[in-house]
Amino acid sequence: MMFSAARLSTALASLSLLLLTHSMTAFAIDPRFDLDTRMLDSRFDAGKKTVAAAGHAEKRQEGKKTPRSSRYTVKPGDNLYLILMGRYGLSEKEADAVIPRLKEMNGISDIRSLRVGSTITIPLGGKSARPGRTGAVRPAKGTGQSASQQLRMFQQVRLEGSADLRFVKGVWDSLFPLNRDRAEGINLAGQNFELALDPERFPVLPAADGGRILVDPGGKLPPMVKSLVQTLDDVRVVSEDPANVRRFYSALLSEARFFSVAENFSIDFGSSPQLTVTSDYKIEKNPESLMNQDIVLLNVTEGRGGTPPALASFLSRQGFRLIEPLTAGSRPPQERGHRLHLIAGANALELTDRIMDSLDLNYSSDAKVELFGPSDSGLRLDISADRYFEMRGERFIVTRFNGDPVFYTLMRLLETRGYRVVILEERDDFRRVAEKLLSRLRIPARFDRQPLWPARDRSYSVKFPGFMLLDPASGRKTVLTGSSVDPLISELVTLNGYTVFPSP
Template identity: 25%
Template sequence: MTNAQHGGAFLLVALLSLPCHLYAAASPFDIDVKELDRSAPKASAPAAQPKAASPYDIDLKELDRSSTPPPKPEKKAKKKEAPARSAKPSRGHHAVSGEGEYVRYTVKPGDHIFKILVARFGLSNEAAEKLIPEIIRINDVPDIRRLTVGSTLLIPTSAHQARSARTHRHHEPASSPEAAQAPVPAPTPLPSLPAVAAPPVSAAPAAPRELPPPPAPVAKAPTPAPAPTAPSAAVSPAAPAAQPAPPVANTWICSVRDREPARIVDTVLNALALRWSKNRIIQSAEGASNAYSIRVDRYFEKNGARYIVSIGEEDPYSYTLLRLLEGSGYRVLMIGKGDDFLSIGEKLLRLIGLTPDFGKHLIQGGKAETGFLVQQDDPEGRRVLLTSDPADPTVKWTLPAGCASR
């Protein structure tokens, strides 16, 4: 037993005595610590470390790319569909302008077709008169004088477009006043004004100081004998110039004492020697597209023109008919129930193209009368004075009551 222990100890000593000549054999199970250190940081950052491709690996970036695009086209499609849907109901309400479409208008108290087109849609008188027959035909209006309040009228879109065009025109000139104000500060020629005042006016008073020295002309004054003859000749022609010139032609006086508008109109027409008719029926020409038959209060003609005077007609129906006649070439005058002599006389004279000359005028005998002085077109050059003052019926130049020409 002791021999075996001594033999093992000897073997151990022998092995330890071989310092550098013994090498360990390579083993497939050896582990390098450095390799473990290098792999450690790679394990902490798995995203940066390349991994083997696997059929079950999922890339988060690919998921983001595949998930985000689908909702975008859906949102765009919804935005595009919105305006298409909103445009459809507008056509159902006839708000879209186009051929063959109309605008709906609800009749209000006091409305008539002409007033609707002019006041509500902004059409001119001529355009409204041309459009009235079409509106009557479209809406089957039995009586344009009685429109039912609350009923709906179809108005062609041409009237609506005319109104929108006018509103644009009203907005556009807003920039013009700014342009007009810009050149206002430009007048720099102000410095030229002091140049005009610059000429020394003080030099002028120096001249009158030099005038007193010439006393010689005073000595020549004693020759006044021929002087009185010259002024006497000059005074004689001045006297007739100061005298008022007599009237060139005789002036007839027409005294209008009535207060009723119809009588005032008749008196003025008689004084002007116009041939007029009362309650005349005016019909449209044969084959006209818009046939009409209208009774007017007064009708007369002068120099190829046709005139109509309406007295006291203020209802919308009569107003529309008169506008139709005016569109057919007649010259229309509307007289109110409360108009007086001064107002009626001025309107009638302007209607036939005469200037209303109202004031004091000189007549025969050197008298002055107040009224309208009218020069007649006859070759004799007769004049008529229309006045509301009473006139002496015994005077030769006074026209009879009603001012019928003599």
């Protein structure tokens, strides 16, 4: 049986009017309540073809000049979609594009604020008006069926990537451990319709304020169905795509109405060394969370590896609870063979020995260095040096200043003979000793707070004050620091490819 264009238009208008039974005010209904024609059964296909044919016939009769706008008086049951699609012949996509301009032209801030009897300007954008006819909706003869449809989203909406939602449910179970029995889904019925959403494809999650969050992954719900759902005062809809993990969770957490949600959170522990923990989100569920040491750190970024158990335990003692749905334990580092040397010594000379040991230098202690020999006009002069070594064809002397004014003259003479001299002073600390030695060795290094691995690779990082030496051939790092480490820091750096060398 084929439906006429007038009968199909009547059916569309009737479904838009059904919600008016809940209120006797003279306002038009929510402009998004119009039925998407794609939701109709296939028995309306012939009717749609008839409407399309009628539309083509009307186009052929239109003049070449088309008005840029039209004036329209709002009638009972009207909404913006019904006006644009039912009375002016726009498609749903065209109506979506026109509505922002229509609101601007008519000063409409709330699309639900149309008043019956008011006149609005319709921007046509070159599309001529094609007012349609409306009438009462009657059942088709012999069928006993009404034009209202039973809308069950189990089959109407095809969801892609639904596997991602299992992580969302796990996160929410952790955030709401006392509310694991979520609602079974959205079920909404009116006088002429019944709406049911599959809770597996469209989960309903609890919110901190007692409301509910309907997850519509990727915005699969048609606008009319979404509008019906939003008539429920306690339901908020999140339509972000789970494939964009950060944007999806940001929208979820915003609608959850927690006391506080901070993105890209970081917190430092200690200074020498410094442990920094980062998280995608820091959540305080209520005003007492900070006082009760019940702060949630949520990480949803993939590819960074999980937080080691020892660090998670440490954070728990500090009042932080970790939730990491997309990570499973710590991943092994991509590179190994790095070295962390803990340099300690009672004086400048001991510090020098520890640094030279870390650089694998073979040195002599209490050496005699020849300044002049028998070939120098029969004059021989030897100078005592605390340490002597050779590297890359050069000769190096490390010696302590003894307060003798002649000392500096002798050191300058040694420099003229090709020796590279490091003079230590009693007040020199680790940093000063290392700077003197490394500069004479022509090793490029600068004292700084050295990150042992890029912060983007982990949800935690460790920085040591000291010097980082990089082997250009192998890419291996050697870090020299005057700091000590506790067991937690030692475990973290070891997990990330470093061997820790404590000072003797």
